[in-house]
Amino acid sequence: xxxxxxxYHIVLIVSVALAxxxxxxxxxxxxxxxxxxxxxxxxFDPGGQSDREARRQQPLLEKSLGQKVIVDYKVGGGGxxxxxxxxxxxxxxxxxxxxxxxxxxxxxxxxxTGYTTEQIVPVAIxxxxxxxxAVLKTAPYKDIKEFLAAAKDKPADISIGGSGTFSGHxxxxxxxxxxxxxxFNYVPFTGAAPQITAFLGGHVNAVFGNSDDLVKHADSIxxxxxxDDQRFFGFPDTPTFKESGVDMVExxxxxxxxxxxxxxxxxxxxxAAFLQIAKDPGIQEQMKKEGFVPLALGHQESKAxxxxxxxxxxxxxxDIKK
Amino acid sequence: xEAWSSLLNGFAAALTPYNLLFALIGSIAGTLVGxxxxxxxxxxxxxxxxxxxxLDPAPAIIMMAAIYYGAMYGGSTTSILVNxxxxxxxxxxxxxxxxxxxxGRGGPALGISALASFAAGTMGVVxxxxxxxxxxxxxxxxxxxxxxxxxxxxxxxxxxxxGRDLGKGLLSxxxxxxxxxxxxxxxxxxxxxxxGSMELMAGIDFVPIIxxxxxxxxxxxxxxxETKCILEAKRIEWLPTWQDIKDTWAAxxxxxxxxxxxxxIPGCSPAVTSFMVxxxxxxxxxxxxxxxxxxxxxxAAVEGSNNATASGGFVPLFAFGIPSGPALAVLLGGFLMYGxxxxxxxxxxxxxxxxxxxxxxxxxNVMLLVLNLPLVGLWARMALxxxxxxxxxxxxxxxxxxxxLRHSFFDLWISLIFGVVGYxxxxxxxxxxxxxxxxxxxxxxxxxxxxxLVLSKGSPLIFFTRPISIAFIVLTAVSVVSGTLLRRxxxxxQVELEESDS
Numbered sequence: 001x002x003x004x005x006x007x008y009h010i011v012l013i014v015s016v017a018l019a020x021x022x023x024x025x026x027x028x029x030x031x032x033x034x035x036x037x038x039x040x041x042x043x044f045d046p047g048g049q050s051d052r053e054a055r056r057q058q059p060l061l062e063k064s065l066g067q068k069v070i071v072d073y074k075v076g077g078g079g080x081x082x083x084x085x086x087x088x089x090x091x092x093x094x095x096x097x098x099x100x101x102x103x104x105x106x107x108x109x110x111x112x113t114g115y116t117t118e119q120i121v122p123v124a125i126x127x128x129x130x131x132x133x134a135v136l137k138t139a140p141y142k143d144i145k146e147f148l149a150a151a152k153d154k155p156a157d158i159s160i161g162g163s164g165t166f167s168g169h170x171x172x173x174x175x176x177x178x179x180x181x182x183x184f185n186y187v188p189f190t191g192a193a194p195q196i197t198a199f200l201g202g203h204v205n206a207v208f209g210n211s212d213d214l215v216k217h218a219d220s221i222x223x224x225x226x227x228d229d230q231r232f233f234g235f236p237d238t239p240t241f242k243e244s245g246v247d248m249v250e251x252x253x254x255x256x257x258x259x260x261x262x263x264x265x266x267x268x269x270x271x272a273a274f275l276q277i278a279k280d281p282g283i284q285e286q287m288k289k290e291g292f293v294p295l296a297l298g299h300q301e302s303k304a305x306x307x308x309x310x311x312x313x314x315x316x317x318x319d320i321k322k
Numbered sequence: 323x324e325a326w327s328s329l330l331n332g333f334a335a336a337l338t339p340y341n342l343l344f345a346l347i348g349s350i351a352g353t354l355v356g357x358x359x360x361x362x363x364x365x366x367x368x369x370x371x372x373x374x375x376x377l378d379p380a381p382a383i384i385m386m387a388a389i390y391y392g393a394m395y396g397g398s399t400t401s402i403l404v405n406x407x408x409x410x411x412x413x414x415x416x417x418x419x420x421x422x423x424x425x426g427r428g429g430p431a432l433g434i435s436a437l438a439s440f441a442a443g444t445m446g447v448v449x450x451x452x453x454x455x456x457x458x459x460x461x462x463x464x465x466x467x468x469x470x471x472x473x474x475x476x477x478x479x480x481x482x483x484x485g486r487d488l489g490k491g492l493l494s495x496x497x498x499x500x501x502x503x504x505x506x507x508x509x510x511x512x513x514x515x516x517x518g519s520m521e522l523m524a525g526i527d528f529v530p531i532i533x534x535x536x537x538x539x540x541x542x543x544x545x546x547x548e549t550k551c552i553l554e555a556k557r558i559e560w561l562p563t564w565q566d567i568k569d570t571w572a573a574x575x576x577x578x579x580x581x582x583x584x585x586x587i588p589g590c591s592p593a594v595t596s597f598m599v600x601x602x603x604x605x606x607x608x609x610x611x612x613x614x615x616x617x618x619x620x621x622a623a624v625e626g627s628n629n630a631t632a633s634g635g636f637v638p639l640f641a642f643g644i645p646s647g648p649a650l651a652v653l654l655g656g657f658l659m660y661g662x663x664x665x666x667x668x669x670x671x672x673x674x675x676x677x678x679x680x681x682x683x684x685x686x687n688v689m690l691l692v693l694n695l696p697l698v699g700l701w702a703r704m705a706l707x708x709x710x711x712x713x714x715x716x717x718x719x720x721x722x723x724x725x726x727l728r729h730s731f732f733d734l735w736i737s738l739i740f741g742v743v744g745y746x747x748x749x750x751x752x753x754x755x756x757x758x759x760x761x762x763x764x765x766x767x768x769x770x771x772x773x774x775l776v777l778s779k780g781s782p783l784i785f786f787t788r789p790i791s792i793a794f795i796v797l798t799a800v801s802v803v804s805g806t807l808l809r810r811x812x813x814x815x816q817v818e819l820e821e822s823d824s
Contacts, residue, residue, distance in 0.1 A: 045648060046368030047655030055372055055659070071372075075728070076524025077506050084520050111513060114520045159777055166512040187466075187776050188509045190769055193651065197588055197644050203465030203777070216643055216663050289661055 031095055033266050037068035040256075041097035043076055043082030049212065049292075050098045053127060053254060056286070057277050064273045072191050077113070078164065079103050083257075084114030091259040093266035096123065099257040102168050105310050109317045110166045117310055121262050122302035124274040125255035128293040129210040130228035131172050131239070133160075134221045136202060144244045145226040147206070148180045155183040161204035163195050164188055169208040171316055172227060172250040178319070179246045210252055212291030227251065255296070255302055271299045325452055332677030336685055340380050345682050349689040352392015359400050359408035359537075360529060360723025363393040363649040371656055379660040380675055384682040386656050390649050391443060391632040391683065394592075397688045398435040398625050401702050402428055404716045406537040408723065410528055410593035410762045414600040414624045415671025416536055417755060421616030426555030427645060428646030429702035433562035433695065434570055434618055435625035439572075440691040441597035442578030442626030447683045449582040450640075457642035459580065460586040466773035468786050471794035473767035476594050476759065478798045479601045481805035483755040485614070488809070491756045494747065501526060508769050521732040528761045530724040530737040535754050537720040538741025541713045542749055545740075549709040558706075560699040570622035573603050581627030585634020588646035593762040597755075599627040601801075605808070640664055640676055687755045 040058065044050045054071050054235070061069045074082035079100060086097040104120055107113045120321045141147040151158050162169025165188045173186045187204050189195035192213050200220060214223055215234045225241045226232045227250035241248045256274055258267060277283055278296035287294045297305060335341065363577040367386045374382035400406040402419030407779040415435065420432040448459075464472075484491020504515045505525025516522040522796070544552070584595040603623045604613045613620060638644040643664040645651035657664050662672065669676060704712070722738040747754055778784035785791050 043652065045369070045650075046364065046654035050367075052655055052658060055375070072729075073368075078511055080506075081520065081524045089628065107511070110511060112518070114523070156779075167511075185779070187773050189773070190508050190765075193645055194589060197461065197638075197642075198465055198773075199463055200644075201462030202643060215664060219666060283608065286661075290658065 007196075012094055033269060034065055034067045036094065037070055038065065038093070039095045040069050040071045040084060041082050042071060042073050043075065043079040043097060044073075046073060049129070049210075050100065050254060054098060056283065057274070060277045060280075061273055064276055065269075069097075078107065078167075080107050080113045080115070083107075083120065086257060087115040087119040087259055091258045091260060091262040091266075093258065093270065096258050096270065097254050099255050101125070101253040101306060101309060102171065102313060103252075104257075105306065105313050106166050106168075106171070106317070107120045111120075111274060117306065119260045120257040121260060121267060121299075122306060123256045123267060123299055124253070124278065125253050125295055125297040125302045125305065126274060126278040127254045127287060128210045128228075128251045128253045128295050129212050129254075129291070130226050130232055130249075130293060131168060131208050132211055132214055132223050132226040132232065132235070133176070133206060133241075134199075134209055134214055134223045136199070137220055137222050138202075139205070139222065141224065142222075144239065144241070144246075147224055148182065148246075151180065151182040151184060156185050158206060159185040159187050159204045161187045161189055161195050161199050161207045163192050164190070166317075166320075168250060168252050170209045171313065172248070174316060174320065175248050175250065176241075176246065208250075210291075211293070215291035228293075233288060233295070235238060249253055251293075253305070255297070267299055327780075328673060328677045329451055329681060331711060332679075333673065333680030333684075335380065335674065335678040336384065336681040341384055342680060342685065344377070344381035345686045346689055348388025349386075349392045349693060352389040352394075353396045353693055355389060355664070355692065356393035356396020356408070357399045358396075358723065358726075359406045359533060360726045362409060362529075362727075363390045364652055365726075366393070367649060367652045367656070371652065371659065374656060375659055379657075379662060380678050381600065382660075383653070383656060383675075383679055384686075385680060386653050387636075387683060388686040390653060391629060391686065392690050394443070394625075394628045394632050395436060395439045395694050396627065397433050398439075398621070399432065399701055400530070400719070402431045402435070403620070403701060404537065404712070404719075405540045406716065406720055406723070407532050408529070410532055410591070410758065411596045411628050412624070413532060413536070413593070413755065413758050414596050415621055417614065418617045418620040418624075419598075420540075421614070422618065422621070423702075423705055424552055424554045425616055426553055426558040426705070427616065427618075428705050429558070429560040429698055430562040430566050431618065431621050432698040432701055434566055434622050436691060436694040436698065437562070437567065438570065438574040438577070438622035438626035439629045440687055441574050442581055443629030443633055443687045443690075444684065445575070446582045446585065446630035447680065447687065449630075450633055450636050450683070451680055452786075454637045454641065457583075457586055458637050460583075461588050461638035461642060461644055461646075463588050463790060466770040466777060467788050467791040468794070469766055469770035470774055471785060471791040471798070472587070472590060473594075473763045475794045475798045475801065476597065476763050477767065478801045478805070479597055479759060480756040481802055482601050482604060482808065483597075483753060483759060485750070485751075485753040490752045492808060494752050494754065495756040495760040498757035499764050501531065501757075502528070503762030503768075508765055509772055521730070524728075526736055527733060528758075529727055530733040531722045531740045531761060532758055533724050534737035534740030534742075535744035535747075535758065537716055538737060539744030539748060541717055542741060542745040544709055544713060549713075551706070551708055552712065553705050557710050558702075560702055562582045566618055570619045571617040573606070573623040574626045576602070576606070577623040577627035578630045581630025582634040584627070585631040585646065588635050588638050588644050589766060590636075591647060591762065591766075592628050595627045595631050596624045597759050597762075599623045605804075610808075610812075627775035629687075636680075636683075640669065641666070643668075649798075683786040 040054050042051045042054050058069050089095045105117050108116050160173050223235045223238045226250050227241050284294040364387050383511040397412045398415045401412040401416035405420040407413045407416040419431045480495045584590050604610050645654045724733045774784050
């Protein structure tokens with residue numbers, strides 16, 4: 001008994017000390033956020049698009065927030081691991097994570113992933129990579145009409161390579177199938193690099209690719225149509241799907257998110273910092289050169305965009321799961 | 323001849339003091355990163371990316387490239403000295419090099435691996451210089467069926483890696499495949515064998531597994547035996563002799579060629595190459611019985627092939643902007659940060675930059691040799707440390723290494739659990755190598771198999787109708803049959819020996 005009593009005291013003392021320790025920052029509340037370094041979590045491998053964007057923003061964020069910004073990685077499960085860590089973190093504004101749409105919508109629709117789309121508080125969306133359908137220069141299809149005609153002629157004969165299942169590329173292929181009234185043979189790859197390699201080698205007939213990946217190989221490929229509202233500046237001669245009579249817009253959007261229940265003041269502060277960077281003409285020019293479409297959606301707009309896309313994808317997923 | 327003059331211009335640019343300095347920084351950083359288990363070139367290059375953005379493209383990329391190929395030099399150190407293979411590609415080095423160390427030949431093994439790294443690495447750069455335009459299309463010739471056939475050939479090595487009992491070897495390989503299946507299905511993203519755990523959903527990285535299987539189980543075994551000192555020999559050699567070099571140069575040359583060719587294929591990880599050259603050397607060797615008990619030519623071949631693969635990987639990177647592994651993907655990110663997109667256009671627009679980088683790779687390899695050789699004697703003295711002190715040190719380094727990979731405590735548990743698994747496997751005489759090989763191959767094998775069948779709409783004929791694929795499948799059959807025959811012969815010899823002994 002005596003022994004356990006002593007343990008009880010120790011636990012009590014430790015918890016009081018902890019409570020005081022945690023209470024510390026609350027008492028020093030007169031200093032405005034942020035008072036210490038902020039972690040910028042990247043949920044994909046270093047060197048990828050998300051990482052490069054974080055690196056580009058890092059020094060500018062440090063300048064405008066007046067604190068160090070540390071880029072850290074939590075890679076796995078197509079981003080799911082990092083996002084489930086995000087929603088479990090303290091909503092104090094010291095951990096933020098790069099978010100990707102449609103990933104954060106499609107993953108929870110597919111299975112239990114440790115987070116839900118609604119839990120993530122979007123701060124801003126700063127970049128879009130429209131998806132586009134491309135074939136090799138040596139392919140027999142000169143434009144999207146010929147391509148779709150060939151697909152209707154022999155359903156399920158043309159293979160389209162994409163990155164992953166339940167991904168933007170997969171969903172784009174399914175939507176095109178439905179809208180054009182034919183079938184394709186969708187071949188998933190484990191990422192953009194193996195996808196594009198197999199495509200350049202002629203192992204798949206076509207790809208749904210991210211605009212920035214396709215820009216890199218503009219010399220050897222023919223882009224048939226872009227899944228965006230407007231023509232893509234990288235391929236000014238390529239029509240949109242809409243122009244070609246297929247009402248489809250499909251892109252991968254990148255932004256930044258916070259844990260649920262983050263106070264509004266913090267969201268506002270970070271929103272301002274990210275939008276300032278996103279609206280910088282120099283930054284926008286750099287992004288364009290790399291094949292991205294610069295965006296500057298704030299918290300409310302981002303939230304609305306995610307809600308809109310969630311509704312769209314729910315319908316599509318119902319079809320896949322059938 | 324055009325290559326010669328471009329290369330000379332490249333040398334002129336790479337030999338400026340500024341560029342030399344960054345080649346040296348990269349070589350030192352690469353050596354360090356290679357020596358520390360767990361921390362690999364990918365993380366190191368990623369950490370230096372923001373720093374690099376303050377530099378001009380040439381010195382920055384020279385430095386990052388040097389980290390990449392420099393890390394291949396250091397990889398053998400902990401494998402040979404304390405049986406910690408820091409990455410999958412050093413596993414065969416650990417299998418042979420550590421045995422040599424126990425016999426007091428750790429110094430020569432380290433020296434030979436530095437020399438082999440230099441020789442084969444330089445051969446790889448020569449290949450990059452003169453054959454890149456001819457061979458670059460190799461990267462594109464490999465589609466899903468070819469990758470599957472390649473991994474199939476890789477898995478057939480289980481036969482020769484199995485040791486005495488083929489059944490146990492197959493079981494061990496099966497265990498490896500099963501372990502690799504944990505996590506999200508690489509293609510469909512469906513969770514498998516995760517039992518609702520978020521940590522398992524991210525999959526089990528093979529580095530903590532390997533560290534557990536080798537280093538932790540080694541400590542457990544030694545603790546059980548109450549080892550005082552890992553050295554078994556009375557006589558210790560510090561440096562390789564001319565005889566060692568004479569014995570290994572052929573293996574180094576072969577591994578340089580094979581390693582370079584394998585580097586041309588993106589997605590073929592250096593681990594696959596190192597197991598393949600290991601197996602090949604066992605067949606070429608005049609004394610195959612030494613394999614598993616400390617074969618110097620195996621150390622040379624494996625370490626050489628790593629470096630040649632590293633150089634070969636620059637061919638698809640420069641030709642198409644295709645990275646053949648995570649480290650080169652980060653390096654590609656470095657190019658992109660400067661608005662440079664490796665590919666045919668960069669070759670035409672900025673040939674001077676590319677040739678400067680290629681020339682710097684010759685220089686970097688010389689620097690690495692000069693950096694690494696004097697350290698050999700120093701490192702080798704570690705074998706003299708009494709085991710009660712060395713053992714805990716190995717444990718600490720292993721666990722730090724396992725943690726540093728993904729900053730996850732979960733990975734610590736993984737390496738401890740696999741330490742116990744490895745200990746039990748040794749105890750019951752199960753070979754560990756087939757399990758490692760299977761873990762490394764599993765993902766590529768599975769994805770390429772599924773993709774091939776999607777392409778062929780379910781027909782397995784796709785593997786037999788494409789030339790490269792069928793070639794690998796024939797090689798697999800040859801490898802399995804000859805491997806089985808060799809096993810029979812070895813067993814017959816052993817029986818004979820045992821009989822003549824009595």
